[in-house]
Amino acid sequence: MQTVDRNKKSWSLRDVIFLAIIAIFFGIIYQVWSYAYYGLAATPLKPYANDLTLGVWIMAGPLAGILLQKAGATVVGELLAAAVEMLLFSSWGASTLLSGFIQGIGNELGFAATGYKNWGRTGLLLSTIGATIITFIWDWFQSGYSEYNFGLLATLLIIRFISIGFFAGILVYWIKQLVEKTGLIK
Amino acid sequence: MKAKQKINPAVLSIIMLGIGLQIAFSQSVILNLIVTLVSLAYLIYCRVSLKVLFFTLLVALPLAFGSWWSFLVFGTGDRLHNAWIYGTRVYSYLTLGAAITLTVPVKELLLSLSLHLKLSPTFVYGLLAAFNLFERIRFQFKHIQYSAQMRGKTYYPWQPALYLRIIIVALNWSGDLAEAMTSQGFSEGYERTMTFNDRLPFWQWVLCLTLILAYFWAAFILRPW
Amino acid sequence: MAQLEITDLNFTYSNQQALLFNNFNFSLKAGSFNLLVGPSGSGKSTLFKLMSGLYPQYGGQKTNGAVLLNGQDVSEVVPFERARHIALLFQNPSRQFAMQTVEEQLIFALENLRIPIQEIPRRITAVLTQLKLASFRKRKLLTLSGGEQQRVALATVLAMDSDIILLDEPFANVDNANRTALLHELKLLQQQQHKTIMISDHETTGYIDRADHVYQLKTPTSSLKELSLNILKAQPPKTFVHTDPAIIKRNDKLSWKKLSLAAGKKQLLVKNNFSLQEGTLGLLSGDNGVGKSTLFAALCHQKRYTGTVYYQGKASEKVRLRKWAKIVANVFQNSTDQFVKIHVNEEIQLSQKNSLHPEYWNPSRIKNATEKLQLLQLKEQVCYQLSGGQQKKLQVLSILIMSQPIMLLDEPFAGLDPQSLHEILLLIKETVTALHLSVLVISHQRIGVTSFMDYEVHLENKILQLTGDHNES
Numbered sequence: 011m012q013t014v015d016r017n018k019k020s021w022s023l024r025d026v027i028f029l030a031i032i033a034i035f036f037g038i039i040y041q042v043w044s045y046a047y048y049g050l051a052a053t054p055l056k057p058y059a060n061d062l063t064l065g066v067w068i069m070a071g072p073l074a075g076i077l078l079q080k081a082g083a084t085v086v087g088e089l090l091a092a093a094v095e096m097l098l099f100s101s102w103g104a105s106t107l108l109s110g111f112i113q114g115i116g117n118e119l120g121f122a123a124t125g126y127k128n129w130g131r132t133g134l135l136l137s138t139i140g141a142t143i144i145t146f147i148w149d150w151f152q153s154g155y156s157e158y159n160f161g162l163l164a165t166l167l168i169i170r171f172i173s174i175g176f177f178a179g180i181l182v183y184w185i186k187q188l189v190e191k192t193g194l195i196k
Numbered sequence: 197m198k199a200k201q202k203i204n205p206a207v208l209s210i211i212m213l214g215i216g217l218q219i220a221f222s223q224s225v226i227l228n229l230i231v232t233l234v235s236l237a238y239l240i241y242c243r244v245s246l247k248v249l250f251f252t253l254l255v256a257l258p259l260a261f262g263s264w265w266s267f268l269v270f271g272t273g274d275r276l277h278n279a280w281i282y283g284t285r286v287y288s289y290l291t292l293g294a295a296i297t298l299t300v301p302v303k304e305l306l307l308s309l310s311l312h313l314k315l316s317p318t319f320v321y322g323l324l325a326a327f328n329l330f331e332r333i334r335f336q337f338k339h340i341q342y343s344a345q346m347r348g349k350t351y352y353p354w355q356p357a358l359y360l361r362i363i364i365v366a367l368n369w370s371g372d373l374a375e376a377m378t379s380q381g382f383s384e385g386y387e388r389t390m391t392f393n394d395r396l397p398f399w400q401w402v403l404c405l406t407l408i409l410a411y412f413w414a415a416f417i418l419r420p421w
Numbered sequence: 422m423a424q425l426e427i428t429d430l431n432f433t434y435s436n437q438q439a440l441l442f443n444n445f446n447f448s449l450k451a452g453s454f455n456l457l458v459g460p461s462g463s464g465k466s467t468l469f470k471l472m473s474g475l476y477p478q479y480g481g482q483k484t485n486g487a488v489l490l491n492g493q494d495v496s497e498v499v500p501f502e503r504a505r506h507i508a509l510l511f512q513n514p515s516r517q518f519a520m521q522t523v524e525e526q527l528i529f530a531l532e533n534l535r536i537p538i539q540e541i542p543r544r545i546t547a548v549l550t551q552l553k554l555a556s557f558r559k560r561k562l563l564t565l566s567g568g569e570q571q572r573v574a575l576a577t578v579l580a581m582d583s584d585i586i587l588l589d590e591p592f593a594n595v596d597n598a599n600r601t602a603l604l605h606e607l608k609l610l611q612q613q614q615h616k617t618i619m620i621s622d623h624e625t626t627g628y629i630d631r632a633d634h635v636y637q638l639k640t641p642t643s644s645l646k647e648l649s650l651n652i653l654k655a656q657p658p659k660t661f662v663h664t665d666p667a668i669i670k671r672n673d674k675l676s677w678k679k680l681s682l683a684a685g686k687k688q689l690l691v692k693n694n695f696s697l698q699e700g701t702l703g704l705l706s707g708d709n710g711v712g713k714s715t716l717f718a719a720l721c722h723q724k725r726y727t728g729t730v731y732y733q734g735k736a737s738e739k740v741r742l743r744k745w746a747k748i749v750a751n752v753f754q755n756s757t758d759q760f761v762k763i764h765v766n767e768e769i770q771l772s773q774k775n776s777l778h779p780e781y782w783n784p785s786r787i788k789n790a791t792e793k794l795q796l797l798q799l800k801e802q803v804c805y806q807l808s809g810g811q812q813k814k815l816q817v818l819s820i821l822i823m824s825q826p827i828m829l830l831d832e833p834f835a836g837l838d839p840q841s842l843h844e845i846l847l848l849i850k851e852t853v854t855a856l857h858l859s860v861l862v863i864s865h866q867r868i869g870v871t872s873f874m875d876y877e878v879h880l881e882n883k884i885l886q887l888t889g890d891h892n893e894s
Contacts, residue, residue, distance in 0.1 A: 011490075011491070011493055011498045011499070011502040011503070012498070012499045012502050013493075013497045013498060013499060014383075014497055014498070014499050014500075015385070020316070020318070020384070020385060021316070021318055021319070022318070022374070022384060023318050023321070023322050023374045023377060023378070023382065023384055024370050024371060024374035024479070025370075026318055026319055026322030026323065026326075027322045027325055027326050027369075027370035027373050027374055028366050028367065028370035029366075030322060030323050030325075030326030030327070031326050031329065031333060031365070031366040031369055031370055032362060032363065032366045033326075034326065034327075034329070034330060034333045035333060035337060035362045035365075035366070038333070038334060038337050039353050042353065043353065048258065048259075050262075051258065051259050051262045052258030052259070052261060052262045053262055053265065053266075054262065054265040054266040054268070054269040054270065055262075055266070056259070056262035056263055056265075056266045057266055057270070059262075066353065073359070077363070090323075093323070094323075094327075096293060096297060097297060097302050097305075097327075098302075098327065098330060103289045103290035103291070103292060103293025103294060103297075104212050104213075104216040104289045104290075104292040104293035104296075105216065105289040105293070106293065107212075107213070107216075107293075108213070108216050108217060108220070148220070151220045151221050152219075152220035153263075153282065154263075154267065154278060154281065154282045154285075157267060157271050157272055157273060157278045158267075158270045158271060158272065159270055159271070159272050162270045176354075177354075181354060181356060181359075184356035185356040185359045185360060185363070187356075188356050188357065188359075188360040188763065189360060189363060191763050191764075191803065192360070192364070192763055192803050192805050192806075193803055193805075193806060194364065194367060194805060195367070303521070303525075321519050321529070324519060324520065324521075325518075325519040325520075328518065328519070328520070328521055328562075328563070329516075331563065332515065335723070335724075336758075338723050339723065339753070339758055340758070341742070342721060342723060342742070342746055342751070343753070343758060343759055343760075343761060344761050345742060345743050345746035345747075346746045346747070346750050346751065346820070346823060346825070347761050347771055347772060347775055347819070347823060348747070348771075348774070348775030348823075349761060349771070349775075350743060357761070360763075364757055364805065365757075365758075368757065369516060371479060371480070372511065372513065372516040372517070373516055373517070373519070374479065375470070375475045375479050375509075375511075376509075376511055376516065376517035376518070376519075377519050378475060378478070378479075378500045379473055379475060379500075379504065379508055379509045379511075380504060380508070380519070380529065380530040380533060380577060380581070381500050381501040381503070381504030381505075381530055381533035381534045381581060382500060382501075382519070382529075382533045383499050383500040383501045383533065386499065386501065387535065388501070388532045388533050388535060389531070389532040389534075389535050389536060389537065389538055389541070390532060390538075391528055391532060391538050391541055
């Protein structure tokens with residue numbers, strides 16, 4: 011009988027299901043957040059709403075990264091979350107997948123900068139910086155940030171970094187610590 | 197009755213991403229409206245319920261309005277033009293996405309991506325298996341909340357403890373499912389038979405390429421208002 | 422015909438733990454029908470996962486020996502080859518399907534095995550006919566009962582034409598009628614198609630004249646102990662609950678009127694009226710899959726129902742969930758759904774801090790209870806790393822300390838040794854009496870349990886009814 015080739019280092023079925031289930035949970039949590047977002051987004055304060063909640067939307071990526079600790083995990087984690095969001099919760103349409111990809115790249119760059127060696131504070135800090143910069147560039151075009159006045163832009167950049175820094179950085183770090191305490195993931 | 201000829205899900209996905217990416221860089225209200233109208237026309241052609249369409253459009257209205265208004269308040273340069281660009285852009289993205297999500301079942305989409313664009317079966321079946329748990333995951337979320345509330349605690353989305361609970365469930369369930377699927381012969385990275393087959397006539401590739409190039413030409417060379 | 426043999430196997434879940442299987446040897450006789458008994462947590466699932474090649478891929482470490490399928494290490498064989506010879510049916514039917522409908526599920530398995538496209542529909546028709554499931558072909562798996570789902574799982578195995586079929590507690594969510602039918606079908610498969618069958622079960626009823634061998638497992642171990650077939654003849658001792666008529670005339674705590682419940686399209690309870698009295702400990706019995714856990718979920722406002730649930734005479738539907746959780750507590754069937762903290766002592770301290778009866782649950786009483794349940798020495802351990810039985814004790818203790826007026830305990834005794842069972846029942850009874858609580862328990866284990874119960878209520882045919890001798894009084 012044919013034997014398994016264990017040298018193939020690709021995504022395992024279990025990892026995919028694992029991240030997809032987490033993504034569905036995130037989708038359920040997002041539904042709660044989306045009311046807050048929605049209330050703010052119907053006004054000229056929409057850019058504030060975008061940047062303030064951004065950290066919540068992108069935390070699936072770095073979380074996947076620190077849980078699986080391998081190259082590509084962050085992008086794929088974020089893409090999976092976006093795909094789940096689009097297919098199961100059908101929200102925001104085509105931009106969900108595109109933004110998910112861009113956000114994932116931003117976070118991934120941070121971990122890549124450490125040579126995928128640091129999944130702790132340094133890695134997460136770089137990942138949040140990467141995500142802040144890349145997503146800001148994306149919104150420069152996609153959401154027309156290039157047309158806003160300078161004062162608003164500066165404020166948005168700071169808010170964005172705080173949001174991403176907390177949710178995709180500090181909170182993810184806390185989660186990592188808890189998971190390590192349980193000894194369930196090696 | 198002859199079945200309606202639909203655009204293949206894989207081709208549709210490429211159109212969505214190909215045009216979606218360009219929309220982010222284009223500066224045209226007219227093109228946004230054209231994309232929206234063409235997507236809507238396709239949706240109606242595919243007999244998507246008008247009620248569903250109406251509500252989808254209605255729900256996005258506050259978002260489009262928020263974008264529109266924010267450029268009037270905070271914008272620079274041609275505020276009115278910008279306001280209309282970014283207001284209508286919300287609808288281009290929405291309808292472009294809906295052209296897939298409202299016309300193709302998830303399973304067909306994933307299988308089609310696997311068949312024509314080499315998406316690995318591990319992702320296709322992993323995602324499908326997880327999606328089947330949707331209702332149970334919803335129930336489990338309530339369960340987790342109740343378990344904390346019984347003990348005088350409430351979980352909020354900014355507390356790591358909530359995510360730990362989610363991770364533990366995901367860990368257990370993904371293990372169960374992956375084990376079962378492996379026991380049913382699913383072999384990661386190996387060929388398998390595929391009974392799914394959808395039509396992908398050559399002209400659809402031509403259509404895909406034409407639409408993307410036409411958009412490029414219109415958005416970045418023609419540059420209408 | 423496939424041969425399965427385990428030679429000198431050493432296996433453990435982690436380096437820090439002792440070996441579960443130590444120099445373990447076993448040979449599965451081809452074409453035989455085997456029953457594997459042992460309480461929950463005794464290692465039955467682990468053994469099956471090793472035999473079917475899922476371990477060590479999905480957990481644990483093998484430090485010596487091998488499981489050999491036709492002489493080849495089974496964990497090294499590629500899954501699509503392996504599945505033609507050996508397949509495993511899991512306890513929880515809802516988490517063993519990748520696809521939505523019966524037909525899609527069968528197609529998935531056959532595609533995995535690289536069966537030619539034109540052959541697939543023919544095979545599906547054949548197995549569905551054989552298991553009398555032809556009308557289920559297009560049905561959604563989610564809408565099927567536990568018993569029906571296990572039949573579909575069996576159909577999947579048959580379609581793959583696996584020689585060896587392992588079934589890990591397959592009847593946990595299956596009612597008695599379906600259990601008998603499934604056992605009958607399995608026996609026919611053994612006799613007519615020469616399949617090798619091995620079932621793990623904590624019950625021995627229904628195996629008489631069916632099982633050729635009965636094995637007992639209790640890890641850590643080096644072998645399976647073969648038991649005499651005579652144990653299948655032994656009738657479980659009849660255990661009745663003697664209901665004291667005075668007790669059920671006490672004040673109502675929780676009651677419901679016209680309560681109707683459904684799971685999917687299946688109606689579980691129809692317009693039921695019932696009440697739980699203060700200071701009572703009751704047993705909720707009924708067949709597997711009849712809706713006992715769903716009833717608990719409804720009473721915790723976790724599942725939709727129609728009708729009204731009253732607490733102290735007031736309708737409860739508008740009570741906020743956060744408040745309701747302080748009135749009705751639920752010990753979940755699945756332990757890991759319960760834990761809020763990471764370590765055992767934190768888990769107990771949280772309950773102590775937020776207890777509804779802090780005057781009763783003073784530190785010395787808590788310490789005492791912790792000691793009696795043998796949890797004291799586990800204080801520093803991680804909840805998720807405890808054994809099944811230890812987790813159960815911790816779950817029950819943390820809820821008892823909370824002391825909600827209503828407590829619903831769903832299989833709280835699974836995996837407990839007789840000593841622990843006795844201690845925990847004493848503790849429950851003591852708390853119920855002292856604090857006038859009302860506790861309802863689901864437990865398939867009756868021995869050692871029924872003597873503590875004040876009444877028994879039985880769920881059958883969508884009706885919930887008191888049983889026992891209260892009628893005569």
